[in-house]
Amino acid sequence: METARNIVGFLVCLGIAFILAYLISGSGGIFIGLLLIMASLISLILLFVSYATTEVSLSLPGDIVNKGDDFTARLDFNxxxxxxxxxxxxxxKVTPNIQGEDSSLYYRVMCSGMHGECIEIPMKAVLCGGGEISVEKITFxxxxxxxxxxxxxxxxKCLIKIIPHIPDTGSQTDVLRSVSQNISFDDSDEESDETSSALTGVPGYEHRAYLPGDPLKRVNWKLSSKKDQLMVRLDEKVTSSSQIFRxxxxxxxxxxxxxxxMMDISIEGSLAMLSMLIRSGYESEYNYFIEGKWEMADVSDEATxxxxxxxLAGIVPYPKENRSPDHDINEKGKSMICFTACTGTMTNELAExxxxxxxxxxxxxxSGIGALRNDMWTVSREFEFEKMV
Incomplete structure (x- = not known):
């Protein structure tokens, strides 16, 4: 529209010049008309020269930032x-996990210097995962x-990795109990009436009431439900089973x-649960798809x-054909927990x-998803876990 208006304006000026030449001064009007035509030709030539000799590049100072941090993209015109x-x-154009200070992300420049120009564009990493910044269109x-x-x-295009947070959610007993029941001691082991099986020779395990700081992996949930208080086992046997995350x-x-x-909350929610399990003494195996393949990470302490x-800073949504792991992640009877970023509109994805x-x-x-099965939990923006009923 702007170009059309400019062309109409030019033609109007040219028409006025010829009217001037016809009615008032022939030489003066023709001179003005020729000036307008020459100006348009010079402008057109400079357009082709600029198009052929100007290069535009996009760059970032680094490829990884923390979620919530500001960073700067740079446009160079050489x-x-x-x-x-x-x-x-x-x-x-940016992916939704990146926010520009200028919401339009549209810039106009004219390079008058001998070495070109540059524009620094303030950006902010608002959600975790892999992000992209690209040039959508360049017009001369x-x-x-x-x-x-x-x-x-x-x-x-420029790729940037946005590191997720590890939320500190404290110890949420209900979800920890649900998760750890399958990976703690066999709850069929009852409390021994003896103070020590080693002294009596009678199989059994000594228990006592739970004290703050006791690892939850030693809680006997079956006995605790009978006594209506948390009971922990005092034997030294530790299960080798671990929680499997997907x-x-x-x-x-x-x-x-x-x-x-949804992706951001799912990623940080899973990290929050991993953190809770580590503080309770559990190890976990974490399965995720990144850079064209499924990977598995052993998470046993804060360092891992x-x-x-x-x-996970570089993770992006999975293509349909890569959603299912390419290896058996539920072998040896280990328990499974899956965090999904599905929404209520993704009926086919949920069914799969x-x-x-x-x-x-x-x-x-x-997410807008209702209860589809008995073993479903929700995680909120505040990373509070709640069982669905």
Whole structure:
């Protein structure tokens, strides 16, 4: 529309010049008309020169940031001629987990210096996971605003990894009990009437009331429910079983802020649960799809949890054909827990997921999904876990 208005304005001025030449001064009107035509030709030539000799590049100072941090993207305009460039319009595009200070992400520049120009663009990492910043369109417009050329070869997109937080949720007894029942001691072991099986020779285990600081992996949940108080076993036998995690991040056909929020809560919710299990003395195996393959991380302490946290900074939603793990992650009777970023509109994805594993399913509370099975939990934005009924 702007180009059309400029062309109409130019034609009106040209028409006025010829009217002037016809009615008032022939030489003066013709001179003005020729000046307008020459100006348009020079403007058109400079447009082609700028298009051919100006290169645009996009860069970032680094490829990894913490969630919530500010960073800067840089647009560089490099010239190969001393002539000033025409107007250059650049439109950027970012994934929903990145927010620009200028919401339009549209910039116009004219390179008058010999070495070109640069623009620094403030950005913020608002949600975790892999993010992209790309140049969507580059348009060269002549000085008179009548002609345009769009660049076909765009700069390479920039990838950035946004590190998720590990929320400190305290100890949420209900969800820990549900998760740990399958990986703690066999709850069929009753409390021994003897003070020590070693002294009496009678099989059994000594128990006492739970005290703050006792590892939850030693809680005998069956006995605790009978006595209506937490009871812990005092023997030294520790189970070798571990909790198996699976992270499910289905790709949305039209990625938007909501789908990235679901992914963000699912990732940080799983890290919150891993942190709770570590403090309770449990080890876990964490399965996720990244960089074209399924990976498994052993999480046994704070150091390995931080390593996983940094690795998940580059994770992106999974293509449909890669949602199912390519290896058996539910072998040897180990318990399973799956965090999914599915929403209520993803009926097919939900059906595929619920049919593909046995275990506990955790969804985002705001996902719009109802109770589909008995072993379902929700995680809120505050990372509070609640069993669905």
């Amino acid at each position: 010239k190969k001629t001393i002539l000033p460039s025409t107007f250059i319009d650049v439109s950027l 417009t002549d000085h008179m605003g009548m002609f345009r050329r769009t660049k076909k070869d765009l700069p390479a 992270l499910d991040l289905p790709m949305n056909l039209s990625p938007d802020l909501i789908s990235y929020q 949890l931080v390593q996983l946290q940094e690795r 997921l619920t049919d593909s594993f046995d275990g506990l399913l955790v969804i985002v509370k705001e």
